[in-house]
Amino acid sequence: xxxxxxxxxxxxxxxxxxxxxxxxxxxxxxxxxxxxxxxxxxxxxxxxxxxxxxxxxxxxxxxxxxxxxxxxxxxxxxxxxxxxxxxxxxxxxxxxxxxxxxxxxxxxxxxxxxxxxxxxxxxxxxxxxxxxxxxxxxxxxxxxxxxxxxxxxxxxxxxxxxxxxxxxxxxxxxxxxxxxxxxxxxxxxxxxxxxxxxxxxxxxxxxxxxxxxxxxxxxxxxx
DNA sequence: ATATCGATTATCT
DNA sequence: GATAATCGATATG
Numbered sequence: 001x002x003x004x005x006x007x008x009x010x011x012x013x014x015x016x017x018x019x020x021x022x023x024x025x026x027x028x029x030x031x032x033x034x035x036x037x038x039x040x041x042x043x044x045x046x047x048x049x050x051x052x053x054x055x056x057x058x059x060x061x062x063x064x065x066x067x068x069x070x071x072x073x074x075x076x077x078x079x080x081x082x083x084x085x086x087x088x089x090x091x092x093x094x095x096x097x098x099x100x101x102x103x104x105x106x107x108x109x110x111x112x113x114x115x116x117x118x119x120x121x122x123x124x125x126x127x128x129x130x131x132x133x134x135x136x137x138x139x140x141x142x143x144x145x146x147x148x149x150x151x152x153x154x155x156x157x158x159x160x161x162x163x164x165x166x167x168x169x170x171x172x173x174x175x176x177x178x179x180x181x182x183x184x185x186x187x188x189x190x191x192x193x194x195x196x197x198x199x200x201x202x203x204x205x206x207x208x209x210x211x212x213x214x215x216x217x218x219x220x221x222x223x
Numbered sequence: 224a225t226a227t228c229g230a231t232t233a234t235c236t
Numbered sequence: 237g238a239t240a241a242t243c244g245a246t247a248t249g
Contacts, residue, residue, distance in 0.1 A: 061241070070241070080234065098231025100242050117241060152242045162233095196241055 013184070014056055014212070015124055020045060020180035022173045028088035032062035032107040032114040036207045039105075041186030044121050045178050046158040051129050053158055055121025055148055056184065058212045061194045062205040063104070065113030069199035073113035084113045089171040093155070093162040100152030103160050105170050105179065119195070119206070120149045122214040123157075130157035149216045188212075 020043060028035055039057050046053040063071040065084070072094065073084045083092040083106050092104040092115055108114035123130055123144060130147045131138050134157050138144060148154040155161070160177065170178045188210035193202055195216070208215045 063241075072241075075235085078234080094241080095233055096240055097242050098233080098240090102241060104241085119241085150242070194241070198240095 017182045020182045025089045035107045036060045036062040036116045041184045043180045053126035054124040058209045059120035059215045061117040070197040091168045093166040101155040102151040120216045
């Protein structure tokens with residue numbers, strides 16, 4: 001049995017994509033809060049083994065660097081977090097809980113730490129490959145969020161690992177992982193506290209497209 | 224419906 | 237030796 005895309009007679013606007021242009025490095029050379037907000041509605045592009053996986057960014061978190069106790073860069077530069085202190089627009093990938101990888105992009109000018117964590121994307125293209133990478137079967141549209149809703153899930157779906165992908169340039173369409181802009185306009189942006197942290201847990205540094213069903217966490221049900 | 228828990232390892236104290 | 241920017245499974249109301 002193989003996974004199969006189901007027909008999409010009425011494609012939503014968020015799932016359409018025309019020409020995709022990479023974001024310039026200056027986009028990332030800013031405060032992670034502004035980068036995070038600006039990244040909503042952009043697309044994450046993964047090229048691997050001739051396949052192109054695309055997801056629209058619907059949930060991110062800002063990590064501020066040396067002033068932010070929740071940031072990996074809070075205690076200073078180490079081998080692990082070096083990318084966060086380097087130039088903007090590069091992939092910082094870490095391994096967590098003995099199980100999962102998580103993807104960030106470095107922000108701020110070189111020398112100042114900061115990053116944005118990718119928490120969820122809406123699958124746009126390469127759904128069969130994502131399902132295979134996740135080891136799950138998509139039987140209905142209800143199953144789609146299991147592919148990429150959550151930082152560990154999206155890395156598994158896009159086959160992103162630290163040994164292979166840490167430090168890769170995310171501003172070039174020639175990179176295996178990059179971020180692009182396709183004309184889509186984000187709407188309904190909301191801010192909430194970040195997920196899964198114990199320090200600075202109340203700061204509203206999580207940015208989501210409100211109402212988008214691919215945002216991680218419990219799906220709100222109407223009464 | 225929510226709550227709790229085990230997996231499994233890089234990194235830092 | 238303890239912890240962690242998570243996930244999926246299981247238990248319980």
